[in-house]
Amino acid sequence: MTIIDGKLTAQQLRAEIAAEVAEMVAAGKAAPHLVAILVGNDGASQTYVANKEKMCGECGFRSTVLRLPAETTEEELLARVEELNNDPEVDGFIVQLPLPKHIDEQRVIEAISPRKDVDGFTPINVGAMVLGLECFVPATPAGILELLKRYNVPTSGKKCAVIGRSNIVGRPMSILLSQKGWDATVTLCHSRTANLAEVVREADIVVAALGIPGFVKGDMVKEGATVIDVGITRVAADNARGWRVVGDVDYDEVAPKCEYITPVPGGVGPMTIISLMKNTLIAAKRRK
Ligand code: GUN
Numbered sequence: 001m002t003i004i005d006g007k008l009t010a011q012q013l014r015a016e017i018a019a020e021v022a023e024m025v026a027a028g029k030a031a032p033h034l035v036a037i038l039v040g041n042d043g044a045s046q047t048y049v050a051n052k053e054k055m056c057g058e059c060g061f062r063s064t065v066l067r068l069p070a071e072t073t074e075e076e077l078l079a080r081v082e083e084l085n086n087d088p089e090v091d092g093f094i095v096q097l098p099l100p101k102h103i104d105e106q107r108v109i110e111a112i113s114p115r116k117d118v119d120g121f122t123p124i125n126v127g128a129m130v131l132g133l134e135c136f137v138p139a140t141p142a143g144i145l146e147l148l149k150r151y152n153v154p155t156s157g158k159k160c161a162v163i164g165r166s167n168i169v170g171r172p173m174s175i176l177l178s179q180k181g182w183d184a185t186v187t188l189c190h191s192r193t194a195n196l197a198e199v200v201r202e203a204d205i206v207v208a209a210l211g212i213p214g215f216v217k218g219d220m221v222k223e224g225a226t227v228i229d230v231g232i233t234r235v236a237a238d239n240a241r242g243w244r245v246v247g248d249v250d251y252d253e254v255a256p257k258c259e260y261i262t263p264v265p266g267g268v269g270p271m272t273i274i275s276l277m278k279n280t281l282i283a284a285k286r287r288k
Helices: 006-025 043-059 074-086 105-111 123-131 138-149 168-177 196-201 253-258 268-285
Strands: 033-039 062-068 092-095 160-163 185-189 204-209 225-229 234-235 245-246 258-261
Touching: 006 043, 033 043, 033 268, 043 062, 043 105, 043 253, 062 074, 074 092, 074 105, 092 268, 123 168, 123 234, 138 185, 138 225, 138 253, 138 268, 160 168, 160 196, 160 245, 160 258, 168 185, 168 204, 253 258
Parallel strands: 033 062, 033 092, 160 185, 160 204, 204 225, 225 258
Antiparallel strands: 234 245
């Protein structure tokens, strides 16, 4: 059993990105600039954005966080998005999700210029991804693919079960793994899937992205499988913070059966942030 070390892999990628940024700057170009819009006071979102800001610093990027009050109207937010679309000093930006209930998330996403959509959430980028065209691949699936590549996990001809059909992780993951180059045979499982445990038990690669702690049990995984745990649910814990993060996989039961497994924390999480940095670097390189 090999534990896929997302933290270490992300550090390697960070060094590669920082080296490219140093070259850009030495050549007289501006460092990549990522902006995050954060609306309201959601605790998890604040942590994510703070982590992104820290990682920008470590990669040598410029970073700006626009903190807007929870009462911000949809029109006000759309106006900020339009400003960033037109700001030549900004290479890429993200609108941290979830947004407050009174704001139509999809309308905001659709207002983002596809050229600056480093999350890869706009319909143009999703469409390009589906067609296998140049696009910004959403950060979590991109990070998972990078882990599979760097650990030489075979995917061609393999059966893959993706659990969870979110726009951010499950659905793009299922599309990407089925594409040429990855060549997996993918089943996208969700809350209405019949005999889900049986489907998962047949899979060579399991991607658990449904957001239910410990959902994947030992008896749902076949011997020698690769298991990728995307879960990051906060649960109460007896520590200084009062919480800890748990995955969608029952690690103690599942790990002994695996050829490869990602831990939580330290698996997919660090790869997501670094993949966003990579997308931002790509956006900066396309800058006129
Ligand atoms: N909320 C949870 N994950 C993400 C993400 O990858 N991007 C954005 N913008 N919001 C999120």
